[in-house]
Amino acid sequence: MRSLRLPALLAATTLVGAAGLLAVAVPASASSATVVLNEVYGGGGNTGAPLHNDFIELTNRSAAPVDLSSWSVQYLPATASASSSWAVTTLTGSIAPGGLYLIGEGAGSGGGDPLPPTQASGTTNMSGAAGTVALVNSPTALTCKTVPACAADGSVVDLVGYGSAVVHEGDADAPGPSNSTSVQRGSGPDTDQNGTDFTAADPTPGAANEAGGGGTGTGEPGPLRIHDIQSGEWVSPHAGDSVTNVPGIVTGLRTSGSSKGYWVQDPAPDSDAATSEGIFVYTGSAPPVAVGDSVLVSGKVSDYYPLSSGETVSTTSNLSTTEIGTATAIVLSHGNPLPAPVVLTPATVPDTYAPDLGGGNIEDTPITPDRSALDFYESLEGMRVEVDNARVVGPSNKYGEQYVTTKPDQNRTYRGGTEVLAENATPSGRLEVVTANGADLGLDVGDVLAGATVGPIDWSSFGGYALDATTVGTPQRNHPAPVVAQPAGTRQLSIATYNVENLAQGDSAAKYQALAQGVVTNLAAPDIVALEEVQDNTGSRDDGTVAADQTLAKLTAAISAAGGPSYQWREIDPVNDKDGGQPGGNIRVAFLYDPSRVSFVDTGSTSVDRSTTGTQAVKSHGKAALSLSPGRIDPTNPVWTDSRKPLAGEFSFRGQRVIVIANHFDSKLGDQNADGRFQYPEQSSTVQRAGQALVVHQFVRSLLDVEKKAEVVVLGDLNDYQFSAALAVLRTGNAAGTGPASLTDLITTLPADQQYTYVYNGISQVLDHILVTRAVRGINYQVVHVNAEYTNQTSDHDPQVLAFTP
Known part of the structure; x- marks a missing residue:
């Protein structure tokens, strides 16, 4: 969807020559034929x-x-x-x-x-x-x-x-x-x-001369219609061709962003369901037409692929949008009725989001509208569609984007979202809605766009097919209140995980206050909080700073000011620029703990370089313990290249020892686009996460070998689903998830409609986890929804909290 966050069309750089344009000088003394x-x-x-x-x-x-x-x-x-x-x-x-x-x-x-x-x-x-x-x-x-x-x-x-x-x-x-x-x-x-x-x-601007002169604007349609250009193929057979006088009605304008232009649709469709009757006309500047104009469009056909750095058309996993560029238009008349939109009902879009092609390119197959949602929307590319009383499943952002569902009963969460429940099973009802000029509607998950939302269909590398709304339903705000966790009992130890999204010392006081309120009120002031994405003291400035004491001091002070505990912390500074994340930020995992409730057990020599020296499982007084606490797990292992290293710590609660391992696994960056042309997409990042999971699993096994009933909690942002190979490896040591499990993933103990911690492109999903060994009993586990479903977010992740009696 070139209206938002995308580079200008490549065709914009070839206004002269590529379309065979002429620049002919004709003296006034000679009859002009141009x-x-x-x-x-x-x-x-x-x-x-x-x-x-x-x-x-x-x-x-x-x-x-x-x-x-x-x-x-x-x-x-x-x-x-x-x-x-x-x-x-x-x-x-x-x-x-x-x-x-x-x-x-x-x-x-x-x-x-x-x-x-x-x-x-x-x-x-x-x-x-x-x-x-x-x-x-x-x-x-x-x-x-x-x-x-x-x-x-x-x-x-x-x-x-x-x-x-x-x-x-x-x-x-x-x-x-x-x-x-x-x-x-x-x-x-x-x-x-x-x-x-x-x-x-009488004057006739932009229309036929009353005097009947040449160039009246009533030019004859050319040989091609829009459905001929779109065809039943994903890439137009006319890509690269110049076309003349393609007829249509202007149905929408894009007047902002780097890809200005307009949509036209043929009011006289053919009978082939696979061929779209709409197309985007790229102008690169303010569109010279109005909605309702009957036009004849001339220009050059192209299939536009949004490309990331280093990508080419042959290597990108993005789908293309067929369009007419370097365009001019004859306006035949104004104020024409628009073609009726295709109304999207729960039964309209196929239940399958994308076909399994074994990783093959969907563009090598014919458009088959009843095969998948990708096929269906491609057959409508550029055409007007309508969705009525659409429930919001992904909150609004500053780009004017939000996600709705055309299938309100499909994988519905208990708070109104739509979940992914298996690998390569994107909910097919999810559809992006983009407002005109990027207006932010401020919608949360569970809100509804009451009435009709109408506009042409486009494709976005940021979330699949999108409805570029020319008419937006009336916002009906139904969003549920943020979750407040049940406080732990006096004899229960409470442990939370919270990705605080690139928290830097220079962030606003408002962010720190909101995080503090979330910890104190919504998480009920846990005894231990594992934090992910804590940046160094200078944030993203790449100046060699690795210490994060100022960042953590500011956070703990904010928590105390909000009425929470006077938390202390433990963390290990990473080697500069070796842990991935935002360049220069040196993000790491860290522990906060309430010293009035729990003690941190510091072990190991203070002279050891803990950023590169790993902790080991040892026996202490007959119990599993750590050689270094806090300590990193096998930090020089290649699986942690450009990724955060797990932080292990020993805690003592009411005389009982609990080992907590905080994690932030490798992200999904680099995977093929799940909304793109290769289906199913290659997930190259899975290999590294599975390797990281195996290292952590083996470390947990080493603790259990020392003490069969060791109470170990593994938690953090694992950047993968509960049904993924990485989580199977973490639980059992193998990707198949077979054999005895050393760890239980607590998210899987919740009802299916509550298994999510994150909302990405309108899909509720699990990225954050708390796993426990068998000895951890009497469990009260909650996902605390305070961020991901809301347009105003302190972080993009929801925290979760575990309470149990050691």
Whole structure:
């Protein structure tokens, strides 16, 4: 979806040449067979004027588009004095064969209707009765002020003098117009006789001349319709071809972002369900049309792929969008009814999101609308669709994006989201909605867009197919209140995990206060909190700083100020720039603990470099213990390359020893797009996470070998699902998840509709986990939803908390 967060279309860099555009200079003394002046009106805003602005209109009489990007239109008063000069209005873009190009000029002080959409604009106030207008293939002001001098100037493509103008073509001026009439070209060839070629009639900007002149805007449709361009294939068979006069109705405009343009849809569809009747027209600037215009579009067909750094069209996993670029349009008429939208009901979209092609490219298969949601939406690319009373399943963001579901009963969470419950099982009802101009609706999961939300279908690398809303339903705010955890009992030890999303010392006081309130109120002030994404003291500034004491001091002070415990902390500074995350941030995991409730057992020599020396399982007083506490687990193992190292710590609670291992596994960056063309997508990051899981599993096994009933809690942001291979390895030591489990993943003990800690692109999912060994009993476990479902987030993760009696 090129409206948001995407680079401008590549076609925008090839306005000249790639589409076969011409730039032809025709002297005014020769008959013009290319671009000519078609209509001139200077009465705008005067008494009795039907229009508020003056205008000049061009038409292209040739069979090819003409590039106007270095051209201008210029005006000279009827009786030019020595001090008179030509007023210049520069042009941009191009004009299609048979097309019209409207240039708005100065406004009068009176009333009148506004002009239809213009392709260029200036501020020249022209006379309504007499003057000279020239079309010039240069932006440089003319100097000629006589008929012979202007006829000899090779930059003048066409010229019209009207009324009593001194400078004109031929033997006489065009007939004098008035405040209510314009000078219009007739239907005959250009004879370079203004008195013959033009007449006065009611002004018709952007439409057929009342005088019946050439370039009337009623050009004939070309040989191709939109469904021919879209075809039943994912990539247009006409990609790279120039097309002429493709008919359609303008259904929506994109006026912001780096990919400005508009959608058109053919009101006369074919009978093939696989061929879309809509298409995006890329202009790169403010669209020169209005919704409801009937247009004939000319330009070059392309399939646009959004590319990340280092990607090429052949390597990207993104899908493309078929569009017409370097485009011009003939506006035939305004205010036409729009084609009826396709109404999306719970039964409309297939239940399968994407077909299993063994990793193959879906673009190598025909579009099969009943096969999958990807196929279905591709068959509607660029067409208007409607979803009614749509429930929000992914909160709004600053880009004007939110996600709704067309299948309200599909994998519904207990708070209104939609869950992923198996690998490669994206809920097919999930659909992105993008507001016009990126307006932020401030919607939370569980809210509803009441009534109809309507707009054309586009594709986004940030979340699959999207509805670019021209009509947005009325927000109905139903979002549930944030979860407040049940406090632990006096004899229970409570342990939480919380990804605090790149927490830096320089973050706002508001973020620290919100995090503190979440810990104190929503998590009920746990005895131990494992934190992920704690940055060093200078945040993302890559200056060699690795210490995070200022960051942690600021957080613990905020918690204390919010009425919470006076937490102490333990962490190990990483080697600079070796733990991944935001460059320069040196994120790490850390422990907070309440010293009034629990003691941290510090073990091992203080001279050991704990960032690179791993802790080991040892026996102490017959119990499993750590050689280094706090300590890292096998930190030099290659599985931790550019990734956070687990932090292990011993705690003593009411005389009982508990070992806690905080983790932040490798992220899913680098995986193929789950909404893209390779299905099912390759998840290359899984290999590293599975390796990390095995190292942690083996460490837990070493503790259990020392003490069978060791109470071990493994927790953190593991960046993978409860049903993933990485979690199977962590629990059992193998990806199949077979054999006895050393750890129980507590998220799997909740009802299915509560198994999520994160919402990404409208999908509720599990990334954060708490796992325990068998000796951990009497468990009370809760996921505390305070962030992921809300548009106003302190972090993008929801914390969770475990309470048990050691």
